[in-house]
Amino acid sequence: MPASRTCAWCPRELRPDARSDTRFCSRRCRQAAFRLRRRSGVAVARRGRAQRRVARTGVDDTPARFAYADPPYVGRAQRWYRDEEIDHEALIASLEASRYAGWALSAAADSLAEITPLCPPHRVCAWVKPIGASTRSFGLHNCWEALIVVGGRQRRPGVRDWLLAQPARGGGELPGRKPLAFCAWLFDCLGMQPGDQLVDLFPGTGVVTRAWAELSLATTVVTDASPAATGPSDPSSGSGSRRRMAQVLGDASSRPNPGTALAEAL
Numbered sequence: 001m002p003a004s005r006t007c008a009w010c011p012r013e014l015r016p017d018a019r020s021d022t023r024f025c026s027r028r029c030r031q032a033a034f035r036l037r038r039r040s041g042v043a044v045a046r047r048g049r050a051q052r053r054v055a056r057t058g059v060d061d062t063p064a065r066f067a068y069a070d071p072p073y074v075g076r077a078q079r080w081y082r083d084e085e086i087d088h089e090a091l092i093a094s095l096e097a098s099r100y101a102g103w104a105l106s107a108a109a110d111s112l113a114e115i116t117p118l119c120p121p122h123r124v125c126a127w128v129k130p131i132g133a134s135t136r137s138f139g140l141h142n143c144w145e146a147l148i149v150v151g152g153r154q155r156r157p158g159v160r161d162w163l164l165a166q167p168a169r170g171g172g173e174l175p176g177r178k179p180l181a182f183c184a185w186l187f188d189c190l191g192m193q194p195g196d197q198l199v200d201l202f203p204g205t206g207v208v209t210r211a212w213a214e215l216s217l218a219t220t221v222v223t224d225a226s227p228a229a230t231g232p233s234d235p236s237s238g239s240g241s242r243r244r245m246a247q248v249l250g251d252a253s254s255r256p257n258p259g260t261a262l263a264e265a266l
């Protein structure tokens with residue numbers, strides 16, 4: 001009996017009678033992957049010509065390790081995730097200690113004054129959400145989120161330091177989950193290319209991990225549980241928050257399957 005095959009976008013199994021070249025379980029999954037590829041410079045870098053151009057600019061093409069941290073934002077851990085506040089100083093120190101070729105950290109715009117002094121030399125990029133301010137809020141309302149980018153490959157063509165994209169509409173209910181347009185832009189901001197490894201430190205729905213797996217195909221995607229990568233977490237000791245971090249990062253297979261929601265995540 002032939003082994004069952006899994007959809008290239010979500011964890012559903014393909015129908016047993018699916019053709020050998022079928023990759024997706026549904027039109028929805030196929031279209032999500034297509035939209036991601038269309039938005040991403042990584043897909044462009046896959047083409048031979050672009051690869052050669054990258055090589056000529058002297059950029060290091062060797063596969064490298066990158067990280068993305070999307071923790072509960074400052075002041076929102078309890079309200080959104082019923083969790084303790086993340087120790088951003090420890091998180092940033094562990095990102096630095098892990099010697100990634102580049103890393104990026106999502107943060108609320110109103111926490112930048114607190115977070116940026118903790119970071120090494122960086123760029124602050126903006127994900128602008130074309131949404132209105134709530135009529136119930138007072139004064140300035142958060143309509144953009146910051147992406148702090150450290151290191152990475154400086155590839156041609158250049159990448160805009162802002163993104164205009166709606167928040168994720170599908171993909172479940174997790175507050176702060178990222179849309180596919182954001183994922184594609186994130187990889188471009190870091191100058192990632194096929195063969196690179198992505199360490200997704202706060203996977204949530206898993207959409208970022210999934211998006212990189214789809215774009216890079218040949219790439220290894222890990223949810224890194226090593227102390228060097230997780231930094232402040234230590235499975236055997238520490239506060240509830242640290243234990244929680246270790247749980248989330250330590251065993252991807254024990255997390256709820258992000259699958260069914262992923263197909264809708266854009």
Ligand SMILES: C[S@@+](CC[C@H](N)C(=O)[O-])C[C@H]1O[C@@H](n2cnc3c(N)ncnc32)[C@H](O)[C@@H]1O
Nearest residue numbers: 070083176177178202203204205241244245248
């Ligand atoms: C902003 S969300 C990540 C969203 C994810 N990038 C996505 O697009 O689906 C933050 C995630 O961190 C998890 N989390 C909360 N506290 C944590 C902790 N101490 N350690 C690790 N993860 C934590 C939350 O449950 C949530 O899933």
Ligand SMILES: [Zn+2]
Nearest residue numbers: 007010025029
């Ligand atoms: Zn699918």
